[in-house]
Amino acid sequence: MKHKNSNYVDLGIGIFVFFLTIYIYIITSSYPEPNINPVAASTFPRLLSTLMCIVSLVLIYRALKGKDSVQIVIRNYKKVLSIIGLLIIYTLALMYIGFTLSTMVLMFIILYLFEMRKYRYSILIPIIAAFVIQYIFQKFLNVPLPTGIFTII
Amino acid sequence: VEEEMIDLLFKGFANLFISGSALTLLTGIIFGIVLGSLPGLTATMGIALLLPFTYTVSPEAGLSLLIGIFAGGIYGGSVSAILLKTPGTPAAGATLLDGYPLAQRRNAGKALTVATISSALGGLIGAITLTFLAPQIAKVALLFGPPEYVLLAIYGLTMISYVSGKSLIKGYFSGLFGLLIATIGLDPINGFPRFTFGSLNLLNGIALLPVLIGLFAISQALESTETFDEKNTTQATIKKLGISLKEFIHILPTIIKSSFIGTFVGAIPGTGTDIAAFLSYGEAKRSSKNPEKFGTGVIEGVAAPEAGNNGCVNGALIPMFTLGIPGEAATAVILGGLMVLGLQPGPLLFKDNPQIIYTVFASTITSNLIMLVLGILGARIFAKILSLPKNIITTLIFVFAIVGSYSMRNNVFDIWTTIIFGVLGYFMSKAEYPIPPVLLGMILGPMVESNLGRTLLISEGSYAIFFQRPISLFFIVIIVFTVISSVRKKDKGENPVLQINEHSEELRDSENGI
Numbered sequence: 001m002k003h004k005n006s007n008y009v010d011l012g013i014g015i016f017v018f019f020l021t022i023y024i025y026i027i028t029s030s031y032p033e034p035n036i037n038p039v040a041a042s043t044f045p046r047l048l049s050t051l052m053c054i055v056s057l058v059l060i061y062r063a064l065k066g067k068d069s070v071q072i073v074i075r076n077y078k079k080v081l082s083i084i085g086l087l088i089i090y091t092l093a094l095m096y097i098g099f100t101l102s103t104m105v106l107m108f109i110i111l112y113l114f115e116m117r118k119y120r121y122s123i124l125i126p127i128i129a130a131f132v133i134q135y136i137f138q139k140f141l142n143v144p145l146p147t148g149i150f151t152i153i
Numbered sequence: 154v155e156e157e158m159i160d161l162l163f164k165g166f167a168n169l170f171i172s173g174s175a176l177t178l179l180t181g182i183i184f185g186i187v188l189g190s191l192p193g194l195t196a197t198m199g200i201a202l203l204l205p206f207t208y209t210v211s212p213e214a215g216l217s218l219l220i221g222i223f224a225g226g227i228y229g230g231s232v233s234a235i236l237l238k239t240p241g242t243p244a245a246g247a248t249l250l251d252g253y254p255l256a257q258r259r260n261a262g263k264a265l266t267v268a269t270i271s272s273a274l275g276g277l278i279g280a281i282t283l284t285f286l287a288p289q290i291a292k293v294a295l296l297f298g299p300p301e302y303v304l305l306a307i308y309g310l311t312m313i314s315y316v317s318g319k320s321l322i323k324g325y326f327s328g329l330f331g332l333l334i335a336t337i338g339l340d341p342i343n344g345f346p347r348f349t350f351g352s353l354n355l356l357n358g359i360a361l362l363p364v365l366i367g368l369f370a371i372s373q374a375l376e377s378t379e380t381f382d383e384k385n386t387t388q389a390t391i392k393k394l395g396i397s398l399k400e401f402i403h404i405l406p407t408i409i410k411s412s413f414i415g416t417f418v419g420a421i422p423g424t425g426t427d428i429a430a431f432l433s434y435g436e437a438k439r440s441s442k443n444p445e446k447f448g449t450g451v452i453e454g455v456a457a458p459e460a461g462n463n464g465c466v467n468g469a470l471i472p473m474f475t476l477g478i479p480g481e482a483a484t485a486v487i488l489g490g491l492m493v494l495g496l497q498p499g500p501l502l503f504k505d506n507p508q509i510i511y512t513v514f515a516s517t518i519t520s521n522l523i524m525l526v527l528g529i530l531g532a533r534i535f536a537k538i539l540s541l542p543k544n545i546i547t548t549l550i551f552v553f554a555i556v557g558s559y560s561m562r563n564n565v566f567d568i569w570t571t572i573i574f575g576v577l578g579y580f581m582s583k584a585e586y587p588i589p590p591v592l593l594g595m596i597l598g599p600m601v602e603s604n605l606g607r608t609l610l611i612s613e614g615s616y617a618i619f620f621q622r623p624i625s626l627f628f629i630v631i632i633v634f635t636v637i638s639s640v641r642k643k644d645k646g647e648n649p650v651l652q653i654n655e656h657s658e659e660l661r662d663s664e665n666g667i
Contacts, residue, residue, distance in 0.1 A: 017326075024333075032343070037609065037610055041340040044605070045333070045347060048329055052326075055325050058322050070584065072584060075379040077379075079381065084572075087371075087572050088572060106551070107548050107552060113381075114548070129549060133556060141205070141560065143559075
């Protein structure tokens with residue numbers, strides 16, 4: 001279990017976004033001036049970042065006052081973070097070793113994280129799923145999935 | 154004019170079968186019921202997950218698929234509300250109040266039958282209202298010019314106040330975040346690249362589909378990950394299905410009244426199926442001869458929210474199709490789907506593509522009949538869905554979400570977008586920053602900007618044009634009224650949905666002995 005005081009969460013977000021809006025202002029200052037149309041490329045982003053700046057200041061103020069305090073509780077946070085990491089690795093793997101094998105491995109590991117210890121299922125399900133999904137997308141939807149050195153069909 | 158409409162509607166029904174929409178509709182409804190009945194998986198997520206499949210079929214078939222998931226998902230939520238005391242979707246939150254006590258008294262079959270009949274009738278009344286009302290609204294909307302569209306989109310954005318949960322400021326934050334995301338890419342007026350940092354992938358902006366899949370599928374699946382080790386609660390068993398004619402006649406007035414409440418609530422942008430369900434329940438209780446019996450397991454208590462939320466499904470489609478304004482998350486995703494299909498929502502859709510729109514109407518009407526048949530014949534099967542291994546489904550959702558986002562443009566960049574928005578959405582909802590406003594911002598932002606450009610071109614730079622046109626003046630009044638009333642309401646903490654959610658959580662907690 002992870003406990004954090006939300007005041008710091010909102011405070012952090014508020015401060016980060018405050019500087020982000022200033023950054024947006026700086027970038028947009030180099031955008032071309034309006035010519036025919038009074039709405040220039042920078043007009044709308046600047047309007048939005050001004051509003052966002054106000055919102056971030058209100059957020060900071062409320063956070064310092066301790067309003068809207070919520071606790072961020074992430075159950076099984078190690079598994080959640082592992083899955084996020086796995087998804088990133090999976091996306092990279094898709095490009096190199098193709099859809100079939102990477103999907104099987106990804107599913108096997110996620111099922112393992114979910115404490116699926118019946119290996120009959122945790123091996124069979126990924127294999128079947130990988131082929132079925134590939135079949136649906138390639139034959140039915142005509143979408144070629146990434147292939148790689150281990151692509152089987 | 155009326156004759157022409159009826160004629161178009163008949164053609165729509167014929168086209169339902171010719172275009173294959175009947176089949177995609179059936180698929181959508183089944184998929185929706187499965188996802189909707191599984192707690193933690195929502196109709197919105199189902200729509201996002203199946204969006205990639207829509208552009209391989211005709212637009213009407215694709216839309217029928219999405220609408221089927223929406224209707225089926227909202228109905229499916231009642232199955233777990235009754236049998237597990239856990240609403241499968243937030244919209245079924247009010248259903249469990251009387252549905253579960255009924256199930257405890259070995260009347261689960263009766264409760265499910267009432268839920269099915271009420272959902273189907275509620276949906277049917279909603280669908281018929283949609284069919285006859287939407288073209289009229291579209292006709293009025295054809296009079297809109299760029300200034301009206303600017304204000305209409307701003308009005309849509311004020312709806313953020315209603316979909317933002319506890320904190321108004323966090324809702325505005327999410328909305329502005331979505332608006333800013335939408336400014337990435339070539340600007341719609343001058344074609345100047347903004348915030349692209351030299352990336353070719355960013356030149357066309359952040360694509361809507363991967364964002365939708367990330368925000369509504371990946372983040373939900375991550376949330377399910379947290380509870381992977383939770384044991385299934387014991388499920389009530391279905392003894393006997395069906396209700397007597399006397400009982401049907403007894404609940405019929407409640408169903409009809411709730412259907413209209415639901416449809417009306419749905420037609421107001423910014424409300425949702427959960428609000429519709431709660432208001433219908435509240436009204437049924439208020440006007441009942443024995444209000445004290447509500448909550449102990451009366452069938453009207455199941456009929457009202459179920460008729461209300463399925464009426465709302467169709468009501469919510471009215472502003473989406475006619476004005477291009479999404480009312481809540483699910484319609485926002487369907488709106489995204491329309492755009493992916495290359496259709497511009499709004500009055501022109503009715504003028505340029507009557508065949509598509511009337512097929513969709515036929516499909517909304519038919520969906521309720523399908524739901525009725527499936528719900529009665531398949532109740533026992535759908536009850537079995539609840540014992541499906543949730544962890545395997547969550548695993549599959551991760552894979553489907555990633556492959557789905559890749560499939561639109563065969564582009565790995567879209568997968569990264571999905572993952573980033575999935576993780577972002579997950580942490581945002583953890584910190585109580587609402588997700589639907591992000592979507593509203595992303596969809597309505599470009600509408601505001603491009604129409605503002607057009608407006609000021611017409612008026613040669615003068616903002617006075619907004620006050621010189623009657624319809625736009627009318628919108629300004631509505632916007633001001635909405636903003637003021639929402640701020641005042643938040644201060645008083647009046648939010649029926651929050652109250653009902655807290656109520657149902659209390660119920661659940663007391664059951665689990667927490």
